Amino acid sequence: xxxxxxxxxxxxxxxxxxxxxxxxxxxxxxxxxxxxxxxxxxxxxxxxxxxxxxxxxxxxxxxxxxxxxxxxxxxxxxxxxxxxxxxxxxxxxxxxxxxxxxxxxxxxxxxx
Amino acid sequence: xxxxxxxxxxxxxxxxxxxxxxxxxxxxxxxxxxxxxxxxxxxxxxxxxxxxxxxxxxxxxxxxxxxxxxxxxxxxxxxxxxxxxxxxxxxxxxxxxxxxxxxxxxxxxxxxxx
Numbered sequence: 001x002x003x004x005x006x007x008x009x010x011x012x013x014x015x016x017x018x019x020x021x022x023x024x025x026x027x028x029x030x031x032x033x034x035x036x037x038x039x040x041x042x043x044x045x046x047x048x049x050x051x052x053x054x055x056x057x058x059x060x061x062x063x064x065x066x067x068x069x070x071x072x073x074x075x076x077x078x079x080x081x082x083x084x085x086x087x088x089x090x091x092x093x094x095x096x097x098x099x100x101x102x103x104x105x106x107x108x109x110x111x112x
Numbered sequence: 113x114x115x116x117x118x119x120x121x122x123x124x125x126x127x128x129x130x131x132x133x134x135x136x137x138x139x140x141x142x143x144x145x146x147x148x149x150x151x152x153x154x155x156x157x158x159x160x161x162x163x164x165x166x167x168x169x170x171x172x173x174x175x176x177x178x179x180x181x182x183x184x185x186x187x188x189x190x191x192x193x194x195x196x197x198x199x200x201x202x203x204x205x206x207x208x209x210x211x212x213x214x215x216x217x218x219x220x221x222x223x224x225x226x
Contacts, residue, residue: 043116043203043217044155087155099145099157099168100215 004088009107018075020106022088025069030092033064035073036100037084044087044102047073083110116218118204124224130192133221135204136185141216142209146179146189149220150200161187162209194225 005023012018024033034049048055048062050071055062061074075082087105117136125131137144145160159169164181172179176195181187191198201222205215 038155043205043220044215045217046214049213098143098162099160099171100147100155101157102155104154 004090004103006086006088006103006106008104009109011109011111012075012078014080014110014112015077018078018082018108018110020073020075020086020088020108021070022073023070024088024090027068027090028092031090032093033062033068033071034089034091034100035060035062036087036089036102037082038087038105039081039084044100047086078108078110080110080112082108084108116204116206116216118202118218118221120221121219122222122224124226125194126226127195128193129225130190131194131198131223131225133189133202133204133223135187135189135218137187137204137206138216139185140208141206142184143207143215144181144187145205145207145215146187147203147205147217148200149203155203158189191223194223196225199223199225 032049032051035047036044037047038044048057048060050062050064064071085105085107087102089100119134142163146158147155148158149155158171159179160167161181177191179189201220203217203220205217207215
């Protein structure tokens, strides 16, 4: 799996959009970008994933640059419950490589 | 569905004792993963199963660790003998074999070995 780089921590005001960056300059053509988050004392939770097109679901939006070397997870209206560690993971799917490799992630703190 | 169920939620034991952690996957999910989380090493994959068969156990740290999945509804992770450095939160996760999208994680078992 390609290596990812994320800021260690970020702050965001409640109600504002939280934009979490991720660099993955060594990503290969068949690797997807996945985002998970881990709220304190809970198991990780899937957020969203994408290959090259921008994606949106009920939780967040994922913007992937055209060269696919970086991406941004956007939480459009952050709430206090969004305070968590956010993990950007780049991986192929299937072919026996089914486990997730977690980095250190970004600790997002939503300020009231 | 109740989600992934793990038991016990907390376990405190003494060095040298056998520890067994349990996981009940979401019904119909045919992939099951065991992860361990520590402050030093973060979240790391230990082993995973597909249709009850171990596929990759390269993350299992030592022979003291073993995992089984006797049927589609149950898996165990056993540590024998336990050591203080095994103290961690152990997560079980499962996913549907038809979808690569997401793994569903259980609440974890916090293990403390004294």
